[in-house]
Amino acid sequence: MEIEIRAKIPDLPAFLRKLNGLPEVKAEKSGVHEVDTYLKHGQDKERILVLRIRRRPTGAILTFKTKSQGKDVAWHDIDLPLHDPDMLEDILLNSGYVYVVLIDKVRDAFRRGAIEINVDQIRELGNFVEVAFETSGSATPQQIRTKTAELKQLLAELGCGQGDIVEKGYVKLMEELKGKA
Numbered sequence: 001m002e003i004e005i006r007a008k009i010p011d012l013p014a015f016l017r018k019l020n021g022l023p024e025v026k027a028e029k030s031g032v033h034e035v036d037t038y039l040k041h042g043q044d045k046e047r048i049l050v051l052r053i054r055r056r057p058t059g060a061i062l063t064f065k066t067k068s069q070g071k072d073v074a075w076h077d078i079d080l081p082l083h084d085p086d087m088l089e090d091i092l093l094n095s096g097y098v099y100v101v102l103i104d105k106v107r108d109a110f111r112r113g114a115i116e117i118n119v120d121q122i123r124e125l126g127n128f129v130e131v132a133f134e135t136s137g138s139a140t141p142q143q144i145r146t147k148t149a150e151l152k153q154l155l156a157e158l159g160c161g162q163g164d165i166v167e168k169g170y171v172k173l174m175e176e177l178k179g180k181a
Contacts, residue, residue, distance in 0.1 A: 004132035060085035
């Protein structure tokens with residue numbers, strides 16, 4: 001299960017200075033262009049299962065995501081390497097799947113212990129930081145609340161105020177922007 005939370009970054013250079021100044025933060029990848037295509041089955045009104053096709057210069061990944069638990073901060077997901085993303089997308093679209101949204105971003109990835117920190121520059125949405133923790137199995141509602149609080153504390157260390165925190169995924173944010181929510 002992945003537990004993640006994000007925050008809007010109003011001043012990217014200042015944010016990056018703080019991030020790089022934190023102890024134990026290690027840069028992993030810089031400037032990776034990712035285009036995420038989200039699809040769901042046309043009959044899946046509750047969006048119980050969403051598929052993401054992530055295209056990167058180094059290859060593609062297919063992700064299966066379950067419906068979020070509680071707020072849009074925790075869900076089960078699994079990533080699989082994908083050899084031919086265009087062919088799969090065509091098969092899905094001809095099998096009752098429909099587009100949800102497209103997220104086009106440039107990502108810088110960092111890590112602090114078990115916490116993944118992604119700084120995303122998203123076309124049309126702006127700059128965000130996404131902090132995430134992955135559990136090996138399911139998490140109880142209490143564990144999700146505890147881990148979410150820990151992630152919020154990290155965001156506070158990075159200078160993100162409570163008003164910057166967004167407990168919605170990029171998909172919901174893009175849907176709201178496009179008037180689809």
